[in-house]
Amino acid sequence: MKALTASTTTNILCSHRLNISNNNHQFSPLSIRRRSSSSNDEDQDQLVLRSRSCLKLRLVVARAADSPPSVPASAGAGAGSGGKAIVEDDEFSLAKVSFGVIGLGLGVSLLSYGFGAYFNILPGSEWSALMLTYGFPLSIIGMALKYAELKPVPCLTYSDAQALREKCATPILKQVRNDVIRFRYGDEQHLDEALKRIFQYGLGSGVARRNAPVLKKIREEVTEDGKYCLVLVFEAKALELADFEKRQQKFATFFGPGITAEVGTGEEQNMYDVRLISDTTL
Numbered sequence: 001m002k003a004l005t006a007s008t009t010t011n012i013l014c015s016h017r018l019n020i021s022n023n024n025h026q027f028s029p030l031s032i033r034r035r036s037s038s039s040n041d042e043d044q045d046q047l048v049l050r051s052r053s054c055l056k057l058r059l060v061v062a063r064a065a066d067s068p069p070s071v072p073a074s075a076g077a078g079a080g081s082g083g084k085a086i087v088e089d090d091e092f093s094l095a096k097v098s099f100g101v102i103g104l105g106l107g108v109s110l111l112s113y114g115f116g117a118y119f120n121i122l123p124g125s126e127w128s129a130l131m132l133t134y135g136f137p138l139s140i141i142g143m144a145l146k147y148a149e150l151k152p153v154p155c156l157t158y159s160d161a162q163a164l165r166e167k168c169a170t171p172i173l174k175q176v177r178n179d180v181i182r183f184r185y186g187d188e189q190h191l192d193e194a195l196k197r198i199f200q201y202g203l204g205s206g207v208a209r210r211n212a213p214v215l216k217k218i219r220e221e222v223t224e225d226g227k228y229c230l231v232l233v234f235e236a237k238a239l240e241l242a243d244f245e246k247r248q249q250k251f252a253t254f255f256g257p258g259i260t261a262e263v264g265t266g267e268e269q270n271m272y273d274v275r276l277i278s279d280t281t282l
Contacts, residue, residue: 103142
């Protein structure tokens with residue numbers, strides 16, 4: 001009986017050890033450590049991904065908060081005059097082309113090719129004398145025109161003012177607009193003769209010529225009562241608003257008849273607006 005019990009116990013122990021040895025891969029400490037370490041790595045990766053996604057989301061929200069609200073182009077273009085649209089001046093005219101640039105470019109091109117052909121660097125040696133003959137005076141004329149050139153001033157035109165220009169603007173206002181938006185040659189500044197008479201350069205009641213206002217741009221707009229208005233924007237660092245106000249009637253007389261003149265300060269410092277309002281209505 002004792003022998004049977006001992007052998008049975010031995011068999012049970014042996015079978016138990018065999019079962020443990022067969023299932024060693026399930027309960028080994030090394031396997032448990034590997035699984036725990038791999039699970040920890042996966043958890044860390046998920047935490048890193050979540051933190052990155054949260055950081056990206058915060059950056060997007062911050063950029064959206066800092067960025068200004070988008071404004072449509074049409075609304076931004078007419079913001080200065082109650083949302084009115086601005087008309088681009090795309091009308092072609094020879095008066096808007098610089099003859100100084102044309103003459104200088106053509107003359108220099110003829111001189112360069114003429115010298116190259118004369119020394120047999122370029123073909124056409126038989127035409128080199130003719131190119132040199134015409135290239136030299138063209139270059140001189142182009143440089144002279146470029147030196148005496150007076151560039152046009154910018155013109156800001158609103159759509160409603162463009163519609164009224166042909167019917168309501170006086171011939172003098174149309175001429176003033178056309179004269180200042182084209183190249184001029186030999187004049188010191190735009191509207192030089194008009195400013196000389198209005199501000200009386202060098203006279204006792206006038207201003208010094210070095211302090212004369214300079215036309216910087218013009219603007220076409222419509223007044224509140226529906227009249228066409230041409231605004232002359234001057235820069236005058238040495239003058240004040242009172243110097244323009246006491247010559248308000250002179251502006252109306254010189255650019256008249258048929259207009260009313262108003263003066264005021266501009267949008268920037270040392271800028272003054274002279275509004276020439278047509279009395280003609282539809």
